[in-house]
Amino acid sequence: GQNIDQPTEMTATEGAIVQINCTYQTSGFNGLFWYQQHAGEAPTFLSYNVLDGLEEKGRFSSFLSRSKGYSYLLLKELQMKDSASYLCAALDSNYQLIWGAGTKLIIKP
Amino acid sequence: GAVVSQHPSRVICKSGTSVKIECRSLDFQATTMFWYRQFPKQSLMLMATSNEGSKATYEQGVEKDKFLINHASLTLSTLTVTSAHPEDSSFYICSARQGGRETEAFFGQGTRLTVV
Numbered sequence: 592g593q594n595i596d597q598p599t600e601m602t603a604t605e606g607a608i609v610q611i612n613c614t615y616q617t618s619g620f621n622g623l624f625w626y627q628q629h630a631g632e633a634p635t636f637l638s639y640n641v642l643d644g645l646e647e648k649g650r651f652s653s654f655l656s657r658s659k660g661y662s663y664l665l666l667k668e669l670q671m672k673d674s675a676s677y678l679c680a681a682l683d684s685n686y687q688l689i690w691g692a693g694t695k696l697i698i699k700p
Numbered sequence: 701g702a703v704v705s706q707h708p709s710r711v712i713c714k715s716g717t718s719v720k721i722e723c724r725s726l727d728f729q730a731t732t733m734f735w736y737r738q739f740p741k742q743s744l745m746l747m748a749t750s751n752e753g754s755k756a757t758y759e760q761g762v763e764k765d766k767f768l769i770n771h772a773s774l775t776l777s778t779l780t781v782t783s784a785h786p787e788d789s790s791f792y793i794c795s796a797r798q799g800g801r802e803t804e805a806f807f808g809q810g811t812r813l814t815v816v
Binding site for chain 1: 809
C-alpha cells in the first residue's frame with residue numbers, strides 16, 4: 592500500500608534549526624511537496640522536490656533522496672510564527688497526492 | 701502565488717438541511733479541483749477530484765449522493781453536503797491546480813461546517 596511517515600510532534604527553540612523527516616512508499620513517484628498548516632487554516636505551499644538534492648528557499652530548505660524514499664524539511668532561525676503543522680505529500684504514478692498526517696512543530700522561546 | 705477563494709469560511713446548519721460550499725480560483729484557470737475533509741489533528745482526506753465539465757471522481761467510501769460536486773467552469777467548483785448530519789461536521793478544504801500535474805495545489809481557506 593501507499594504510505595507516508597512523519598513524526599507526530601516536534602519541539603524546538605526559537606532561533607534554532609529543526610529538521611522534519613518524511614519517508615514515503617508510493618506506487619511510482621512524481622515528486623514530493625511540503626505544506627505548512629496553521630491551526631484552523633488551510634495548508635500553504637512550501638516546496639516541491641522531484642530531483643535528488645537540496646533546494647533552499649530563504650529560511651526553509653527541502654531535501655529529497657528518491658533511492659531512499661526520504662525527504663526532509665529544514666527550518667533555520669526558527670521564529671514563533673513557525674509553530675504549525677508541516678505536511679509531507681507525495682505524488683504517485685497517477686499524480687494523486689498521498690498525504691502524511693503532518694508533524695506538529697512547537698516552538699519555545 | 702495563485703489565489704483560491706473558498707466560501708463560506710464557517711457555517712452552522714440544522715440536521716437534515718443542505719449546505720453548499722464554493723471554491724473559486726481567482727486569477728487562474730483550474731482544470732482540476734480537489735475536495736478534502738480534515739478532522740482535528742488528522743491529515744487531509746481526499747473526498748473527490750473534479751475536472752471542469754466532467755463528473756467528479758470520488759474516493760472509496762465517499763457517498764456521491766451525499767456530497768454533490770459540480771465543476772461547471774474553469775474557475776468554480778461547488779460541494780453540496782446534502783441532508784447534513786452531526787457526523788458531517790468537519791473542516792472542508794478545496795484546492796486547485798494551476799498547471800501540469802506536477803505543479804503545486806493552491807488551497808482555499810477552508811470551511812468549518814457544524815451540523816446541530
